[in-house]
Amino acid sequence: MTKIGQYEISGLLGQGGIGQVHLAVDTVLGREVAIKSLRPELMNDENFAKRFRAEATSLAKLNHPNITTLYALLTEHGGLHMVMEAVRGATLEAILAKRGGRLDMATAIDLIAQAGDGLSYAHSAGVIHRDVKPANLMVTSSGVLKIMDFGIARVQGGNRLTRDGSIIGTLAYMAPEQLKGAEGDQRSDLYGLATVFYEMLTGATPFRGATDYELMQAQISQTPSRPSSLGAGAGGPLDAVILKALEKSPDRRFPDVASFIEAVRAAAAEHGRRQSLAAILDPRTQAASVKSSANSPASGTTGRFGGTRARIAAIALAAVAMAGGAAAVLLWDDETSPSSRQSPQSPFQTRAPAGTPTAAPRAGQGVYTPGSSASPSQADRLRNELFMKPGGTSRTQAPERGLAPANNPANIAPRFGGKGLEMQMESGSDAESDSATRPPPEPEGHLADAEIAYGEKDYDKALALALPWAKQDNRDAQFLVAKLYEFGRGTERNMAEAFRWYRRAAEKGHAKSAYRVGAFYQQGWGGVAVDLQRALEWYTRAADAGDMEATYFLALMYYKGEGVAQPDNGKAFELFSRVAQSTSPKSAAARKNIEAMQGGHQ
Incomplete structure (x- = not known):
């Protein structure tokens, strides 16, 4: 089979127990696509065919920058074929493996916020993913995260394709109610997302077991360790937010993914500001800063991401991991990274995916920043590390982003399910507005604690x-x-x-x-x-x-x-x-x- 409809097959990318994924070219539009096909021997199994069509139905409802796009469902050559967006990049699972199991907090927040945007949009369309995990999250060469594999997703109100009481999903990321055989809802996806976030920060999932049974029992009955106790560097506010999202009862979690992401941003912003304030007040910091300046290399020498290292370079297509157990096809390339990498103290810049409008920051509008220097975002640094060509240019250049002062946790660029609200602040004489003469006093307590108290x-x-x-x-x-x-x-x-x-x-x-x-x-x-x-x-x-x-x-x-x-x-x-x-x-x-x-x- 060299052609399916108007799509000319270029080659096989991967296959698993359920499907095969081919790279193809749309001969009419001239674009590269990925085609996921149900394995021929499963076409006569009504259950697999229904599930394949259900996945296509779920994806057809969704059009969002953080979700892989479905172009068409074809029934040719006696088979079922989903024509999908071809996404170049690496799965979060591969990135974590390359980075020793964990990411810095700013990069983790950027990626989890993008995943949250995509999931929130899916939930608003009535689609529950049910298998949120690193292997189903693709990071493209431009730093955009894409949610993949809606193979076991369910449209709320639709027919159930699994038996009552059956368990379907990935054990380490499944919510307790799913492990007990319940259908699950958006709060189950929230639990999976929080598990992924926990893993990005700590290098491990919240629960482990020598056997599947032990893992399930831990998920259902044990309390996870605080992320900060495992070296996540998150502190109390973020610990509280993550542990709330991992509550055993769905009713005790955040009501939706958007609320969770907002609480994460609030807690992280507070943590970053307190770090900055502590550094300012600690006399040792100034001495260390002077010493660091004296010993720092000249501009252009390698930072944390410099040097020669194996780099994920090539073609991990979003559809590949959706082949029913097929791992993403990654081409590993040993190339010399350029020496002009950004400083590891670059602040984290929250941004919407490409093509998504966001409110333009006002002067002084900031984001979570452990450091205080104005430099490209953590997401840019991750993109540069993974997808930099020799000579210092990226394979897919991201647009330049404005930089904001580091130490204002109050205003984080808005993200609402992948869409932004562009609103102008009206000038006024409110006595409680920002003061131009002196900084406001440090509030006591954590905003995340206020949300939990509510x-x-x-x-x-x-x-x-x-x-x-x-x-x-x-x-x-x-x-x-x-x-x-x-x-x-x-x-x-x-x-x-x-x-x-x-x-x-x-x-x-x-x-x-x-x-x-x-x-x-x-x-x-x-x-x-x-x-x-x-x-x-x-x-x-x-x-x-x-x-x-x-x-x-x-x-x-x-x-x-x-x-x-x-x-x-x-x-x-x-x-x-x-x-x-x-x-x-x-x-x-x-x-x-x-x-x-x-x-x-x-």
Whole structure:
């Protein structure tokens, strides 16, 4: 077989127990693709054929920079073939093996945030991956992470392809409820993602066992060690966030992946700032700095990533690892790395995948940075190490990125399910805004602890911990404070204060806050004048960022003709459909509205 449809086969990339993956060229569009085919001998097995089609159905719902793209499903030569995006890079599993099992914290956060973006998007479309692990995460030559292998994914509300009580997945990354035979939901993917993050930081998964049975028992009954106790260098705030995501009960974890990623960023930013502050206050640091400057090599000598080393150079295609047990095909190449590598103290720059809009940082907007020098991001350094050509140029040049001061944990570039909110801060005379004359005092406590306290319904503690961070312009803290004021938790109910904090967070690109601002304008709460056009604007911003509740109310406004010149049933139907396919609490109501619009009974 040399051709499938318009695709000319170039060669076999890999094969496993279920599928084969070929490299091919689209003879019409002239692009390189990967074709995953169900093994011919399995075509007569109805279960395997259904699962293969289900994987294609899952991928067809998804179009996101952090998820491999499906182009077509073909039924030619008596077989089933998925035509997919060909992704050059290396699996996270291969990268970890090359790097001794662990990554520095900044790089780990960049990669886990990208994976979180992709998973959040999949969950919003009702798709649960169910097998999140390093082998299913590909890092491309431009530093973009791609989630692969939706072979055991399930569309919520769809037919179950596994028997009740059966276990399917990879034991070391499976949530306890999955090990007990439950179907699992987005919180099960969250558990797997947290396990991957734990491994990136510590070099080991949270639980181990000599046999599969021992590993399963450890997953179900044992408490994992704190990452910082295994040399992760994370500290208390990040420990608390990771261990919460690894709770045995799904109800005790974060409600979704996006909440987990936000908490990770908040904890890491605080950790980085405290490190920087400790270095400033420690007199030994200044002496060490002087000594280091005197002994440091001239510009252009090798840093941590310099020297000659084996480098992953070539073609690990995203579809290869999805061949049902087939390992990614990696071409190893011993090349001499250029000597002009970046300093190991480069700060971590959070960024969206290529093609994804993000809010442009304001002056002083920063990210998690253990060091204080302005230099390329940790993700860039990882990309350079893995994919640098001789002579110092990368195989795929990433766009230049702006650099931000290191020590401002309050503002981290927003990422909402792979989409950004571009919002301008309105100038004002708020007494609690950033001071131009002196830095704000160091807040006591951890913002991550405030989120945990809120989850445990200790609202007094949550407010006490979050309010100082909110006053320092941390949008996550501002959202939490607004929520406490809106519902009268830990304080008297004050809708005007709630609106003020929601608005401040929304202007920094916080999606859920944008949704609440829209609700205030629509309902006229807290003394806010009803303004349906502004409500529509804020709902639209939140919906574009992937907030399904905002999407639902936006659909209602189009259906009723509120804030628009006239009702738009087509737009309303499109938005309701998006919500109906998600895991949002509004999905059931959206489906009923769709039935009503189609002439059914609500």
